[in-house]
Amino acid sequence: VKKPSETTRRNFLRTAGVALALPWLESLGPRSAHGAAALGRRRFISMNFPNGVSNFWKPQTTGAGSAWQLSPILEPLAPLKEQVTVLSSVGNYSPWNGHVEPSHANLYGGFLTCIKASAPNNESRGISVDQVIANAIGSATPIPSLQVGLSTLDSYTDGLPAAHSRSVSWAAPDKPLYKLVDPQKVFDTLFNVTTPARPDTSAADKSILDQVYGQAQALQPALSKSDRDRVDEFLTSVRAVETNIANLAMVPACMSGTRPAESYGVSQVPPGYDRNKHADIMIDLVTLALQCDLTRVVTFMLDDARSDFIYSFLSQRNFTLAGSTPSPTPMPISGLHGLSSSGDSNSGWATINYWFVQKLVRLCQKLQAINDGAGSTVLDQSVVWFGSEMHGGNHDGFDLPLLYVGSGGNRLVVGQHIDFASRPRGQDLANVYFTFLNKVFDIGVESFGVGVGTYADAGRRIIPEIVVT
Amino acid sequence: MDAPGSDADSAAPDGASPDGAPDEGVASDAGDPGRVLLHRLNRVEYDNTAKDLLGLATTPATQFIDDISAETPSGAFDNAAEGLHMSPERYQQYFDAAKSMVESVWSDNALKARIVTCAPDTTDKCARDIITAFGLRAWRRPLTDAEVTSLATFAGSAQKDTGDFQVAMKRVVTLMLSSLPFLYKVEMDPQPGSLAPHRLSGYELATRLSYLLWSTMPDSRLLAFGDELQQDDVLAGELDRMLDDARSDAFVHAFAGQWLGGRALAIHAVDPAAYPAWSEGLRAAMTQELYLFFTGLLDRPFDGFLTTDAHYVNDVLGAYYGLANPPAPGKFYSVDLPGGHRGFLGLGGFLTVTSPPARTSPSTRGNWVMTHLLCTPHADHGGMNPALGPGSSPRVALNLTVAAADCTSCHKLFDGVGFGLESYDGIGQFRSSYSPAALVDATGSLDDGTTFNGATELAAALGRDPRLATCAVRNTFSYALGRVLAADDDARVASVRDAWAKGTFRSLLHTIVLGDAFRMRRGEKP
Numbered sequence: 002v003k004k005p006s007e008t009t010r011r012n013f014l015r016t017a018g019v020a021l022a023l024p025w026l027e028s029l030g031p032r033s034a035h036g037a038a039a040l041g042r043r044r045f046i047s048m049n050f051p052n053g054v055s056n057f058w059k060p061q062t063t064g065a066g067s068a069w070q071l072s073p074i075l076e077p078l079a080p081l082k083e084q085v086t087v088l089s090s091v092g093n094y095s096p097w098n099g100h101v102e103p104s105h106a107n108l109y110g111g112f113l114t115c116i117k118a119s120a121p122n123n124e125s126r127g128i129s130v131d132q133v134i135a136n137a138i139g140s141a142t143p144i145p146s147l148q149v150g151l152s153t154l155d156s157y158t159d160g161l162p163a164a165h166s167r168s169v170s171w172a173a174p175d176k177p178l179y180k181l182v183d184p185q186k187v188f189d190t191l192f193n194v195t196t197p198a199r200p201d202t203s204a205a206d207k208s209i210l211d212q213v214y215g216q217a218q219a220l221q222p223a224l225s226k227s228d229r230d231r232v233d234e235f236l237t238s239v240r241a242v243e244t245n246i247a248n249l250a251m252v253p254a255c256m257s258g259t260r261p262a263e264s265y266g267v268s269q270v271p272p273g274y275d276r277n278k279h280a281d282i283m284i285d286l287v288t289l290a291l292q293c294d295l296t297r298v299v300t301f302m303l304d305d306a307r308s309d310f311i312y313s314f315l316s317q318r319n320f321t322l323a324g325s326t327p328s329p330t331p332m333p334i335s336g337l338h339g340l341s342s343s344g345d346s347n348s349g350w351a352t353i354n355y356w357f358v359q360k361l362v363r364l365c366q367k368l369q370a371i372n373d374g375a376g377s378t379v380l381d382q383s384v385v386w387f388g389s390e391m392h393g394g395n396h397d398g399f400d401l402p403l404l405y406v407g408s409g410g411n412r413l414v415v416g417q418h419i420d421f422a423s424r425p426r427g428q429d430l431a432n433v434y435f436t437f438l439n440k441v442f443d444i445g446v447e448s449f450g451v452g453v454g455t456y457a458d459a460g461r462r463i464i465p466e467i468v469v470t
Numbered sequence: 471m472d473a474p475g476s477d478a479d480s481a482a483p484d485g486a487s488p489d490g491a492p493d494e495g496v497a498s499d500a501g502d503p504g505r506v507l508l509h510r511l512n513r514v515e516y517d518n519t520a521k522d523l524l525g526l527a528t529t530p531a532t533q534f535i536d537d538i539s540a541e542t543p544s545g546a547f548d549n550a551a552e553g554l555h556m557s558p559e560r561y562q563q564y565f566d567a568a569k570s571m572v573e574s575v576w577s578d579n580a581l582k583a584r585i586v587t588c589a590p591d592t593t594d595k596c597a598r599d600i601i602t603a604f605g606l607r608a609w610r611r612p613l614t615d616a617e618v619t620s621l622a623t624f625a626g627s628a629q630k631d632t633g634d635f636q637v638a639m640k641r642v643v644t645l646m647l648s649s650l651p652f653l654y655k656v657e658m659d660p661q662p663g664s665l666a667p668h669r670l671s672g673y674e675l676a677t678r679l680s681y682l683l684w685s686t687m688p689d690s691r692l693l694a695f696g697d698e699l700q701q702d703d704v705l706a707g708e709l710d711r712m713l714d715d716a717r718s719d720a721f722v723h724a725f726a727g728q729w730l731g732g733r734a735l736a737i738h739a740v741d742p743a744a745y746p747a748w749s750e751g752l753r754a755a756m757t758q759e760l761y762l763f764f765t766g767l768l769d770r771p772f773d774g775f776l777t778t779d780a781h782y783v784n785d786v787l788g789a790y791y792g793l794a795n796p797p798a799p800g801k802f803y804s805v806d807l808p809g810g811h812r813g814f815l816g817l818g819g820f821l822t823v824t825s826p827p828a829r830t831s832p833s834t835r836g837n838w839v840m841t842h843l844l845c846t847p848h849a850d851h852g853g854m855n856p857a858l859g860p861g862s863s864p865r866v867a868l869n870l871t872v873a874a875a876d877c878t879s880c881h882k883l884f885d886g887v888g889f890g891l892e893s894y895d896g897i898g899q900f901r902s903s904y905s906p907a908a909l910v911d912a913t914g915s916l917d918d919g920t921t922f923n924g925a926t927e928l929a930a931a932l933g934r935d936p937r938l939a940t941c942a943v944r945n946t947f948s949y950a951l952g953r954v955l956a957a958d959d960d961a962r963v964a965s966v967r968d969a970w971a972k973g974t975f976r977s978l979l980h981t982i983v984l985g986d987a988f989r990m991r992r993g994e995k996p
Binding site for chain 1: 658
């Protein structure tokens with residue numbers, strides 16, 4: 002449901018017809034009303050990377066303020082330290098009832114769902130936390146949620162359905178959303194510029210889709226059950242595109258960017274492909290999407306599960322527990338999975354981890370620069386969830402590298418390192434998501450994920466340590 | 471064989487039970503052709519089809535969302551109907567591509583003239599002619615009168631709205647390119663609730679054949695046969711014609727590309743620091759060699775799959791394999807390689823694609839062979855990867871790790887195969903030692919206890935294993951039908967394997983294409 006003030010703002014933007022980049026226009030409407038609306042505009046961004054981290058992730062002490070210091074890998078977060086909370090001794094054990102070695106794909110597939118990903122027939126995979134949020138708040142924006150990623154490799158999938166490794170967002174147990182890796186596709190998704198806009202296009206498109214729909218519908222009675230199901234899928238898709246065309250007039254004309262010149266696909270990258278540039282373009286696009294309030298829910302896969310992408314654009318930093326320094330002579334980094342399997346203290350692996358954190362920082366600093374009204378920034382109103390599906394070379398689903406940036410509108414405690422090691426089984430990842438859903442996004446869920454065995458109670462408890470009271 | 475145009479009601483199909491209606495639950499009955507789901511074109515098929523239909527050089531589907539879906543069973547080919555779902559995001563891409571391709575066609579008079587073959591008069595005859603002719607190619611079957619009328623009415627109304635015949639034609643072509651009969655391979659069951667097998671129409675069969683061999687729409691010759699294509703001699707003749715046409719590269723690339731690792735090789739990560747001999751030129755040559763090797767097998771007995779000396783080598787590979795007189799740059803030549811590199815297991819491409827970037831992994835190679843060549847896959851957890859360096863034997867470290875982590879029950883079933891290939895490093899170069907102190911030990915064993923020493927003995931052992939031929943048939947059968955095989959397909963696969971008797975891949979394709987599963991279908995219980 003769109004509030005009148007929203008309509009006014011969008012009308013204004015459309016009338017202006019030019020690049021307007023502010024989701025919050027101070028000049029429009031009574032300040033108090035807009036202030037309230039702005040504070041209600043919370044975002045969830047999940048930025049994930051695979052294969053866990055090397056030894057240099059965990060801060061050595063816990064607490065708030067000067068009681069804890071950033072670890073060598075987290076060092077790029079220094080300018081944001083007061084907006085960061087690092088969580089240690091959190092595990093995604095609940096789907097498996099404790100430790101098993103469930104493979105890269107299983108862990109990644111279950112990272113945002115906390116449900117076992119490879120049960121027979123895949124029947125017990127579930128909805129991911131970002132999609133629960135999108136279902137609750139997605140209708141407020143033209144795009145309920147956005148999934149992007151950087152993997153240009155046809156990555157290894159552990160012999161499991163590829164979606165486990167390549168999709169962290171799940172709309173339903175059988176609906177992996179995958180992600181867009183092509184910057185142009187992301188831009189087009191945001192601004193729907195794939196076809197030249199002409200005044201009569203929408204009506205013409207709609208008349209075509211009506212015919213397509215009618216034909217396929219007429220075919221259905223002559224088909225057997227399973228083929229009818231396939232046609233159903235087709236009809237639903239056609240109808241959704243038709244509805245989207247009808248809704249296009251509502252998209253604000255907020256275009257402060259131009260369509261990227263770069264186009265990448267899986268197994269399709271130009272000579273001289275630069276992963277760092279790819280990441281930066283994607284970060285800019287995600288920023289644009291959030292800035293223009295085109296969506297409030299984003300998942301960003303920095304790489305796919307078990308990626309062995311060769312990060313040769315990075316030169317090794319030499320890590321010790323005290324910090325890291327660039328290698329005096331350039332030392333290109335090799336494949337991520339190979340490094341993550343070559344001992345937990347290798348600097349090559351840590352260098353890739355460090356780069357992941359740099360990309361997180363880049364995104365967060367951009368969000369911090371956007372005024373969201375009432376003295377607040379988009380970062381203040383966001384939870385930027387950052388982490389990996391496994392601890393590290395041990396393939397363990399416990400003591401995951403996890404942190405969040407942003408308090409979600411002053412709902413979450415920030416500026417801390419919290420270690421749940423003193424609890425008998427640490428903390429359950431499902432409880433973290435349960436807390437996000439209930440305490441940041443005010444979605445009254447009774448549980449999240451499916452815990453089994455002694456973990457049957459996972460995903461049902463608020464974690465008081467991270468909630469602002 | 472039946473005369474063309476005869477239908478299943480009047481003639482029992484070959485191999486069907488006498489009454490032509492298998493009982494339910496007798497799915498393994500060789501007379502039951504099984505079912506293929508309504509089948510969306512995959513990305514390669516879409517691009518090839520759009521290119522052949524419209525004459526454009528664009529490949530819009532390369533930018534589409536991956537065809538792979540969560541429902542795609544592991545190891546399924548990318549043309550398996552089960553995995554080819556539709557979603558709003560996918561349909562948006564199809565719709566956008568249709569509009570954009572139509573704009574491109576209409577901006578090129580020569581291409582436009584292939585579709586707009588007449589000028590309008592006061593009747594809708596020209597529109598109907600265009601729709602009828604384009605429809606036959608776009609929907610890969612003649613349109614019904616009702617369909618032509620409905621599309622002509624749509625075009626007429628668009629012309630009335632815009633006053634522009636060209637705009638009307640653009641819209642109707644966009645409509646046809648956005649329609650289910652273009653985007654899917656549609657096969658109809660006259661009685662959707664009946665399990666009685668019936669023949670595919672000639673157009674449906676032409677579509678199956680064409681997407682099998684060319685990954686694209688049927689050409690005009692194939693469509694012209696109509697139901698005559700169901701005649702054995704016509705079907706066999708067309709199969710050979712199409713296989714001998716250069717467009718059958720699409721089959722080799724899609725089938726061998728997936729089954730034998732060609733596609734994975736093209737993007738496989740190799741660490742240049744570990745292998746200074748590695749280059750992109752070598753990768754390209756190895757990939758091409760793998761495809762040429764498979765193409766050679768089309769007319770060579772399957773017994774040579776693991777043993778033949780015939781390899782296809784260009785100058786880059788000549789140096790790589792250590793030929794005394796490498797061929798001149800450019801072309802590939804069929805040569806007998808010096809010792810060791812025999813058959814498929816001797817291909818540099820195979821040995822590379824089954825290795826991690828900087829070393830060999832007997833587990834990965836072994837499980838790859840078990841999965842791809844013997845159809846006996848084992849759960850792959852992606853590797854604990856004991857600390858291994860290029861200078862040490864993986865056998866010792868692997869055995870220690872496997873024993874310590876209690877993983878032997880699985881690893882003993884496939885590591886042994888990989889040990890037999892340890893004489894080749896991570897890019898397939900022969901070696902007799904890892905370092906001066908660590909000699910290669912290439913003794914290994916199959917999961918049935920057969921022992922061997924080195925690649926040649928391994929190849930001989932695999933050649934004696936009945937699973938090898940069954941697995942080749944299983945993969946070819948699955949790709950040809952474009953569906954995932956289920957337990958009740960075992961009997962169909964066995965029957966094809968026995969009829970084929972380890973002939974050539976060409977004869978295997980003949981056995982499959984002329985068999986019931988390829989030429990027939992049935993409904994299913996409501």
